[in-house]
Amino acid sequence: MSELKIEETSTFKPKFSSDGLIPAVAMDFKTKEPLMLAYMNAESLQKTLEIQQAVYYSRSRQEIWHKGATSGQYQKIHSIKTDCDQDAIILYVEQLGGGACHTGRSGCFYREVDLTDKAQLNFSE
Amino acid sequence: MSELKIEETSTFKPKFSSDGLIPAVAMDFKTKEPLMLAYMNAESLQKTLEIQQAVYYSRSRQEIWHKGATSGQYQKIHSIKTDCDQDAIILYVEQLGGGACHTGRSGCFYREVDLTDKAQLNFSE
Numbered sequence: 001m002s003e004l005k006i007e008e009t010s011t012f013k014p015k016f017s018s019d020g021l022i023p024a025v026a027m028d029f030k031t032k033e034p035l036m037l038a039y040m041n042a043e044s045l046q047k048t049l050e051i052q053q054a055v056y057y058s059r060s061r062q063e064i065w066h067k068g069a070t071s072g073q074y075q076k077i078h079s080i081k082t083d084c085d086q087d088a089i090i091l092y093v094e095q096l097g098g099g100a101c102h103t104g105r106s107g108c109f110y111r112e113v114d115l116t117d118k119a120q121l122n123f124s125e
Numbered sequence: 126m127s128e129l130k131i132e133e134t135s136t137f138k139p140k141f142s143s144d145g146l147i148p149a150v151a152m153d154f155k156t157k158e159p160l161m162l163a164y165m166n167a168e169s170l171q172k173t174l175e176i177q178q179a180v181y182y183s184r185s186r187q188e189i190w191h192k193g194a195t196s197g198q199y200q201k202i203h204s205i206k207t208d209c210d211q212d213a214i215i216l217y218v219e220q221l222g223g224g225a226c227h228t229g230r231s232g233c234f235y236r237e238v239d240l241t242d243k244a245q246l247n248f249s250e
Binding site: 008011012015017019023027030032034036037046050052061078082084088089091096101102103105108111112113117120121122 | 131133135136137144148149150152157159161162166171174175177184202204205206207208209210213214215226227230233234235236237238239240242245246247
């Protein structure tokens with residue numbers, strides 16, 4: 001009896017959420033620094049595999065988003081990993097154009113949460 | 126004129142998706158290895174901050190999921206980072222109980238996608 005079929009297959013069978021999206025974390029292929037988290041739909045993921053550059057799906061604009069097409073901040077794919085149940089992926093990329101973040105920083109995760117600040121324990125959804 | 130209010134505030138104001146969830150990537154605080162990606166709702170994130178252990182929201186079971194409560198695979202929070210627009214978080218954790226993944230591995234991202242396999246260019250949603 002095999003209970004771990006999805007987990008052990010070598011075939012890439014990405015599992016999209018009910019909204020048709022899968023989260024993708026881009027990381028620098030050299031430093032392993034996490035650069036950003038965005039989403040892909042099937043079309044953008046296929047495009048990513050085809051052109052070997054990160055192509056996301058913009059939830060706010062509701063359209064395919066070839067990162068770098070307007071900013072020059074392309075992400076060249078070096079490798080892709082998927083997780084046990086294949087509902088998330090990590091892109092190891094070479095970040096071009098100076099940085100991944102629209103603020104001009106190398107990556108988007110530049111801000112550390114103050115864990116001693118009790119006031120933040122009551123944020124709303 | 127400030128166009129980067131969300132990006133530059135030091136206040137933690139997590140932005141949940143329309144389904145009330147925010148993706149959280151757990152990484153080993155020492156090795157920076159990505160361990161897993163899961164989701165939190167406001168309640169589970171508040172609980173995470175309170176007990177300093179990762180508490181997720183299970184989308185399949187539709188309930189709060191205190192990781193480790195049944196498996197012993199607790200994740201002790203060392204620090205938390207959020208991204209520019211605060212709609213994703215990274216947890217730097219000390220992974221207890223042997224590993225993060227239910228397959229017994231240290232992390233869930235153990236599988237590399239074969240980028241030369243053209244057959245996978247036509248997966249369905």
